[in-house]
Amino acid sequence: MTSFVAAAAALTSGEPLWRTIEQPLVLRLAVTAAGLALIAAELWWFLARHGEAVAAREGERGLQEITITVDGGYSPARVRLIAGRPVRLTFHRLDPSGCVAKVIVPDFRRSLDLTLNARTSLELPAMEPGEYPFHCGMAMVRGVLEVV
Numbered sequence: 844m845t846s847f848v849a850a851a852a853a854l855t856s857g858e859p860l861w862r863t864i865e866q867p868l869v870l871r872l873a874v875t876a877a878g879l880a881l882i883a884a885e886l887w888w889f890l891a892r893h894g895e896a897v898a899a900r901e902g903e904r905g906l907q908e909i910t911i912t913v914d915g916g917y918s919p920a921r922v923r924l925i926a927g928r929p930v931r932l933t934f935h936r937l938d939p940s941g942c943v944a945k946v947i948v949p950d951f952r953r954s955l956d957l958t959l960n961a962r963t964s965l966e967l968p969a970m971e972p973g974e975y976p977f978h979c980g981m982a983m984v985r986g987v988l989e990v991v
């Protein structure tokens with residue numbers, strides 16, 4: 844309340860409502876450096892590769908199978924597959940965030956609703972060598988199928 848009264852007094856007296864506070868150069872440099880570090884961390888989080896690819900295991904009928912844990916991200920986020928063989932991805936969702944309730948594989952126009960604390964499977968046809976991304980409903984959590 845006092846600050847409101849002070850502001851009202853300043854308004855009527857014609858004094859400026861704010862003033863520039865000079866900060867030491869070292870402090871300004873530190874704030875700039877911290878900002879740049881946060882930008883670098885954000886780029887790393889969204890754009891960099893996270894971890895090595897994990898190979899899918901050989902299942903029945905030549906089906907390649909892998910379980911991907913969904914908890915704050917996909918683990919593994921890179922899955923290595925062999926070209927020319929169908930695949931079954933099983934998502935084990937432990938993360939209650941609605942963000943990861945859906946997973947999308949754009950190249951195959953497939954989307955899958957994941958039930959919390961359950962395993963949900965998606966079968967995909969044999970693929971050509973290449974990289975096929977998958978991501979959550981808003982594309983913030985990402986993974987990639989690395990087909991060799």
Ligand SMILES: [Cu+2]
Nearest residue numbers: 942979981983
């Ligand atoms: Cu999301």
